[in-house]
Amino acid sequence: MPAKTVNDIVALCKRRGFIFTGSEIYGGLGGAYDYGPYGVELMKNIRNAWWNAMIYSRNDVEGLDAALISNRLLWKYSGHEAGFSDPLVECKKCGTRMRQDKMKDQTKCDNCGSTEITEPRAYQLMMGLSIGATADGAINAYLRPETATTTYTNFKNVLDAKPHKLPFGIAQIGKAFRNEISPRGFVFRMREFEQAELQYFVHPTQDEQYHKMWMETRLAWWVNELGIPAEKLRFMPHEKLAHYAKAAVDIEYEFPDGFDEVEGIHNRQDFDLGSHTKGQKEFEIHANVLENKDSTTKLSYSDPQTGENFIPYVIETAMGVNRAMLAVMLEAYTEEDLGDGKSRVVLKLKPKLAPVKAAVIPLARNVPELLEIATNIENDLRKLAIGRIELENSGNIGKNYRRHDEIGTPVCITVDHQTMEDKTVTLRHRDSMAQERIAIQDVPKRILEIVNG
Ligand code: GAP
Numbered sequence: 161m162p163a164k165t166v167n168d169i170v171a172l173c174k175r176r177g178f179i180f181t182g183s184e185i186y187g188g189l190g191g192a193y194d195y196g197p198y199g200v201e202l203m204k205n206i207r208n209a210w211w212n213a214m215i216y217s218r219n220d221v222e223g224l225d226a227a228l229i230s231n232r233l234l235w236k237y238s239g240h241e242a243g244f245s246d247p248l249v250e251c252k253k254c255g256t257r258m259r260q261d262k263m264k265d266q267t268k269c270d271n272c273g274s275t276e277i278t279e280p281r282a283y284q285l286m287m288g289l290s291i292g293a294t295a296d297g298a299i300n301a302y303l304r305p306e307t308a309t310t311t312y313t314n315f316k317n318v319l320d321a322k323p324h325k326l327p328f329g330i331a332q333i334g335k336a337f338r339n340e341i342s343p344r345g346f347v348f349r350m351r352e353f354e355q356a357e358l359q360y361f362v363h364p365t366q367d368e369q370y371h372k373m374w375m376e377t378r379l380a381w382w383v384n385e386l387g388i389p390a391e392k393l394r395f396m397p398h399e400k401l402a403h404y405a406k407a408a409v410d411i412e413y414e415f416p417d418g419f420d421e422v423e424g425i426h427n428r429q430d431f432d433l434g435s436h437t438k439g440q441k442e443f444e445i446h447a448n449v450l451e452n453k454d455s456t457t458k459l460s461y462s463d464p465q466t467g468e469n470f471i472p473y474v475i476e477t478a479m480g481v482n483r484a485m486l487a488v489m490l491e492a493y494t495e496e497d498l499g500d501g502k503s504r505v506v507l508k509l510k511p512k513l514a515p516v517k518a519a520v521i522p523l524a525r526n527v528p529e530l531l532e533i534a535t536n537i538e539n540d541l542r543k544l545a546i547g548r549i550e551l552e553n554s555g556n557i558g559k560n561y562r563r564h565d566e567i568g569t570p571v572c573i574t575v576d577h578q579t580m581e582d583k584t585v586t587l588r589h590r591d592s593m594a595q596e597r598i599a600i601q602d603v604p605k606r607i608l609e610i611v612n613g
Contacts, residue, residue, distance in 0.1 A: 167391075169489050170346050171507065176567050178489075178515075179347065179362065181374045186395070191343030196226030199485075201515030201548055203354070206484050206541050207333050209512065210356045214331045221358065224320050225309035228303055228335055229289060232593050235302045237439025238309045238432065239403070240286055247282035248341055252276035258340040285338045307357045308476060312432040315361070315459050326461060326472060327370060329360035333481065347482040361461070361472035364430065367453035370475045371407055371427045378425060378477050379411060386488050387510045394419060395520040405429035413487045422487055430471040433459040434436040437471065474522040488513060492568060507568030508591050511611045516569040518607050522578040525555025533600070534575045534611040537585070540604050546611050565590060571610050573603060 173179040182192030183396045195203060215221050235241050247260040251269035253276055258268055264485045268275055288299035304310055311330045313448045318330050329520045333356045343349050350453035374397065382388045396419070398408040407427040412419040437459045462469045507541055511517070520538045522530035541549045549567075557574065564572055574586040585603065587596050587609075598606055 164348050164490060164493050164495070165586070166348075166486070166490070168493060172493065172507075172566060173199065173256075173346075174562070175599075178567075179410060182352075182379050182489065191340055191349070192609050193347055193350065193482075198515035201590065202488070202509075202513060203481060205513045205515070206386070206481055206525055207356065210333065210479070210481075211379050213385060214329075214356075214358055216299060219546060220225050220324065220327065221331050221422055223361075224311055224318060224326075224330050224332045226304075226315055226332060228337075229291065229301050230310060230313075232288075232300050232312055233301060233439065234309055234436075235305075237284060237435050237442075237489060238312075239435065240302075240309070241284075242303060243403070244286055245282035245284050246281035248343055248348070249280050250278045251369065253280060257341060260569050262342070267422075276428050283339075283341055285340065285598060287337045287339050302547065305333075305338045306336050307332040307334050307355050307476065307487055308359060309432065311357070311359045312436055312459070312474075315433060315478065319461070326361060326463065327362040327366065329358050331356075331358045331459055333357075340576065345415075345417075345420075348415075350482065356466050356481050356484075357477045358477045358609060360475040360477070362423045362475060363604060364470065364473045367406065367429070367473040367475065371425065375409055375425050376424060377481075382411060382413075382423075382484075385524070386484060386513070387421055387512075388487055392461050392491070396421070402426075413483075415490065422483045425473070426476045428474040428476055432462075432474060433471045477558070503564050506565040506590060509568035509570075511570040511613060514568045514570050514611075515548060516550050516567060517541075517611050519550045519552055519556075519560065519569050519572045521557060521560050521574050522555070522573055523574055525553060529580055530575050530577075533579055534573075537573060537575070537600060537603055541607060544608060546608065561588065571607065573607075 176198060177196035180194045180196055182187040182194050198501060213449055215223050216239060239584045248257060249260045250257050251272060251274055253274035253480050254269060254272040256269055256271040258270055261610055263270055269277060281291055287303040289299045289301040289303060291301045294300055311332055319366050334354065335352060337352050340351050346464065360374065374497050379393060382393055383390050392414045393413050396410045396412045398410070401408055403424050406429050408460055409425040410421040411425070413422045440458050460469055460471050488509065489507065492504050492509045494508055496506060520534045522534045524530060538549055538551045542553050552562065561572060568590070572588045572591050576589060579585055583600050584597050585600055587598060587606065592601060
């Protein structure tokens with residue numbers, strides 16, 4: 161079978177309703193994609209796997225869902241307004257605009273090969289907004305380019321609502337927006353994407369220990385929860401550190417074109433809480449609302465036992481959810497030769513991630529007795545609340561199996577004429593294509609075993 165490529169995934173996503181080009185009927189919009197019926201399910205299941213691991217399985221992390229649009233000052237004091245930019249160059253011959261640090265050869269245009277390239281200039285990545293009735297349309301808000309900053313600005317709110325001793329964390333999953341110069345690689349680099357980020361607040365003397373702990377924890381999650389083989393993942397330390405970072409390591413996945421970043425694990429020190437503490441004080445002085453001189457300690461932490469007051473260090477884990485979905489699909493995508501010139505595409509997803517958990521298929525169409533039994537099984541399975549269950553009533557069993565193989569449904573339940581006689585059905589397993597005959601009354605228990613297995 162030929163090696164799988166991102167294009168195989170693009171074609172499957174369109175054909176089976178995982179991902180569509182954004183604004184497609186009007187020619188599309190670079191770097192924006194719409195998620196279809198099975199894409200939303202897969203994304204939701206990845207999010208749930210992350211939320212379960214980061215929040216429900218622990219007692220030291222709280223959840224948060226902050227606004228996507230925020231006051232310009234947040235992004236001024238976070239350092240993004242001045243510094244969140246990429247080096248943009250332009251080809252003088254063909255006009256192609258490129259991100260200099262991602263060019264194949266920085267002396268030549270990626271498009272036409274010309275060596276006449278402009279000097280780089282800083283290109284602001286944040287999408288500015290002018291919201292409300294501003295007099296001059298000036299930017300007074302931004303779409304957030306990461307979830308992290310909106311977590312730092314809620315540090316005190318969360319801690320006041322739910323007191324914690326250090327170390328503790330705040331986790332968010334949500335959209336982020338960046339005006340990327342060159343979106344690429346399908347959903348790999350987009351202008352609107354989704355992040356799942358944890359900010360873990362630690363005592364400054366314990367930063368290295370927790371950075372290491374989170375590197376190990378996150379790598380294990382990629383293997384155990386997403387089913388990515390360990391040999392397709394690696395750590396890659398950043399060569400150049402961002403101004404706020406003491407250490408930064410990416411988790412990279414081996415895409416068909418080579419290893420690339422899917423998650424970052426950063427030691428951000430006290431940079432963020434520190435700069436927002438400073439920013440808030442400046443704002444209060446400016447706005448004449450400074451009530452007490454203590455306000456420089458607003459985003460600090462007081463140890464209830466020792467009384468020590470300090471700004472915690474932050475260990476951040478920052479995953480791209482869309483990149484995770486792409487890696488999961490690439491890993492699961494399999495083309496199988498079935499002999500006699502037949503083949504199939506099958507998405508060998510972990511059952512927990514599968515968009516549809518089970519399909520119920522009457523063998524023949526328009527046979528009311530078969531449909532009634534199938535509908536009853538469907539309703540019983542829905543009561544399990546394990547996710548999406550589908551009933552197929554086209555009567556074309558081969559076509560139904562093909563469709564469910566391609567969207568990764570772990571098991572199909574076929575209702576046939578024998579069912580009417582002995583109340584048994586056939587379970588057909590996605591990966592092995594093996595079939596087993598079981599009593600209708602045992603179906604829910606068996607499906608639970610398969611989905612949780
Ligand atoms: N708060 C830190 C932060 O935002 P980042 O490395 O810029 O760090 C974290 O982003 C993750 O978000 C990346 O590892 C990547 O998976 C994802 N990501 C970043 N930019 C993206 C884009 N334009 N499209 C899709 N995913 C992106």
